[in-house]
Amino acid sequence: MAYVALYRAYRPKSFEEVAGQKVIIKTLQNALMHDKIQHAYLFSGPRGTGKTSIAKIFAKAVNCLSPVHGSPCNKCDVCKGIDRGDIPDVIEIDAASNNGVDEIRELRDKVKYMPSVGKFKVYIIDEVHMLTTGAFNALLKTLEEPPKHVIFILATTEVHKIPPTILSRCQRFDFKNIETRDMVEKLNEIVGKEQISITEDAAVAIAENAEGGLRDAISLLDQAISYADEEITEEDVHQVSGSVSRTALKEILLAIVNKEVSKAIVILKDLIAEGKEISRIVTDLILALRDILLEKTMKVDLPKYSDLLSVFPIEKIYYYLEVLNKLSQDIKWTHQKRAYVELALIKMMEHQTIKQIDFEATILDLKASIQDLKEQSKTQVRTVQTTHLEPLVTIKDVEKILNHGDKDKKQTLQKGWPYLKDYPKDHLKMAAYLLYQGTLEAVSDEMLIVYDDLNMCKQMYDPEVYEQVLEIINNKNDLIKGFYAILKSDWLVIKEIYTDLWHKGQKKPKLPPHDLKLYKDLKEEKRSSETLNLAKEYFGEKVKVKEQ
Known part of the structure; x- marks a missing residue:
């Protein structure tokens, strides 16, 4: 026996064998079981979705001698005869080749004859949209008032081409793509x-x-x-x-997102050398990006690109799709398709829009990192590092200044701050410039200065610099008794916590422990200890340490 193509060998012979189209099948089965059979049906939908197959099964079911729950038994002589094509009561007409008025008139003349074997004569008109306007008009009256023994099943892939007068006379079923x-x-x-x-x-x-x-x-x-x-x-x-493998798609997409121009061009060259059509490559790239976008925004049953989700920001996916969609239109009208694709790939890696997206993504990452740090500082009590060194400034010192802030004094000092840059007294110039580099954040009897650099903070605690700064600030009036310098990064965290506590009703907020990372120099302490020991060696117990 000659080989039969698989799609013919496995054409469904009952409703149960049909893949998908559950709603349509249930509707037709119920109509058969309750004997509510219409005189005309219209099956519309994409190719290969079961229109003709279901029409043939329906034709068997209405003529079956012993139907089972609305399905043909496939055992009786009528069912077997229809499967073999021996019974003339089921007539299949190809409207693409029989689209004229004469063919429809001939059909109209034959419908009045009774079925020879079954209960109904079933006319299956495939690709019915191919009929001419005259043929549709010839069919119209017969379709509106056919004999009781006739059923028309019209099948089409382009329902919009069928006249409304035909549509209104049929029970319509829209077939969907099979999942x-x-x-x-x-x-x-x-x-x-x-x-x-x-x-x-x-x-x-x-x-x-x-x-x-x-x-x-x-x-x-x-x-x-x-x-x-x-x-x-x-x-x-x-x-x-002729489609592109998922591995190749992942490779070229990773090359694009990593801006590896030469690698992306080489992969494209290899795909073309394998015989892949350029338009198919572009289409598969679009579909791959669509899948990545869907997997990033919703839960899918069969994820295919879960390992790429973290490297593809949504903004980039939108831009890539925009470029590829335009490319898919452009290559339809050119003979230089490869050049267009190569230019599009380079555009996806080097265009100013991509640089702007990368810049904005970096800013968002930094903001997210800062927000995480703030949240951690709010929810977690900071553990101050245990050390034998004496701190130059503590969180309690900062809290005291903030809780006893003097706005007027702060404004007075801020007015004179620009003059520190070119301070007139030579012996105070260095201290004044160092003070100018900081930002005055709060003032009470003491002032709080903030620096970006840890070394600048430490310089402010040098005894000589400390005295010179007090001399500069208290030049005309005794405004402050002392000051503290801290890092800007610590200040931002402290300020956020303090503001949050104040908004929650604490008028004098108590700040949680916080390591300000400023301690007296170990070498300096060691030198002081050595000096004290030397003095005791020479003068004995007469040496006394006087606290300042």
Whole structure:
């Protein structure tokens, strides 16, 4: 016996064998069980979704001698005869080649004859949108008031081309693309019966390439069986379908996001050398980015790019899709398709828009990091490092200045701050300039100065500098008794906590422990200790330490 293509060999013979279209099948079965059969049906939808198959099953069901729950039994003589094509009561007409008025008039003349074997004569008119306007007009009256023994089933992929007068006389069913999981299930059923080995990834790749059409999926499976050696793999499917493998897509997308221009161009060159069509490469890139976008924004059943989600910001995905969508339109009208694709890839890596997106992403990351630090400082009590060194400033010193702040005194000092840059007294110039580098944040009897650099903070605590700063500040009036210098990073955290506590009702907030990282120099303490020991060695117990 001659080989029969798989899509013909596995054409469903009952409603239960149909993949997908559950709503349509249930509606037709209920109509059959309750004897509410319409005189005309219109099946519309994409190719390979089961329109003609369901029409033939329905034709068997209405003529079956012993139907089972609205489905044909496939055992009686009528069902077997219809499957063989022996019974003339089911007439299938191809409207693409019989689209004239004469053919429809001939059909109109024949519908009045009674069925020869079954209860109904069923006319299945495929690709009905191909009929001419005159043919539609000739069909109109018969379709409106057909004989009781006649059922029309019109099938089309382009329902918008059918006149409204025809549409209004039919019960319409819109067929949907078949879900990937339904197609994979059907493909696994077929390979099981054919005793063929196939990987799960290969079955999914076939279903995805079919784009909702089961007939296309089964045809591609047939082709892959002929190509593969022992087991059908995903790579085999990509080879026979001309699609780009997921591995190659990941490589080129990673090269794009990492701005590796030469690598992206080489991958493109290799894909073209393998015989991949440029338009297919662009389409597969668009679909891959769509999948990544969906996986980033919602939960999907079969994630494919989960390892790439962290490196693709949503803003970049939108920009890449914009470039590729424009490219897919441009390459339709040019013979230099490769050049257009190469230019688009470079644009996706080097355009000013990408640089702006990267800059904004960096800013957002920094803001997020700062916010995390603030949240940690609010929710966690900071552990002050245990050390034998004496701190130059403590959190209590800062708290005291903040709780006894004097705005007028602060304004007075801030007015004179610009003059510190070029201080007139030579012996105070260095101390004045060092003071000028800081930012005055709070004043009470003491003042709080903030610096970006830790070394500047330490210089302010040098005894000589300390005295000179007090001399500068108290030049005309005794404004302060002392001061403290801290790092700006510590100040931002302290300020945030203090403001938050104040808003919560604490008029004199108590700050949690915080390490300000400023301690007396160990070498200085050691020198003081050595000096004291030397003095005691010479003068004995007469030496007394006087605290200042």
